[in-house]
Amino acid sequence: MNGIKVLYWKYQEAQLTPDEFNQYMNTISLNNANGVQQIIKTQENSDGNLMSVMEAIADLYDTFAQ
Numbered sequence: 001m002n003g004i005k006v007l008y009w010k011y012q013e014a015q016l017t018p019d020e021f022n023q024y025m026n027t028i029s030l031n032n033a034n035g036v037q038q039i040i041k042t043q044e045n046s047d048g049n050l051m052s053v054m055e056a057i058a059d060l061y062d063t064f065a066q
Contacts, residue, residue, distance in 0.1 A: 016024065
């Protein structure tokens with residue numbers, strides 16, 4: 001394009017035996033599972049923090065409502 005290089009995609013390719021492919025897929029699956037577990041743990045922590053804030057607001061409301 002007018003002397004400008006444009007990269008549309010880039011990838012790596014490898015030839016694997018079925019056993020190598022299965023081992024690779026197991027590794028990828030484990031990495032994804034660990035990532036999902038981390039996301040869940042982070043969300044649980046966030047939910048707990050939000051619940052604490054909501055409880056504190058409710059306590060303040062009760063205090064001022066009396």
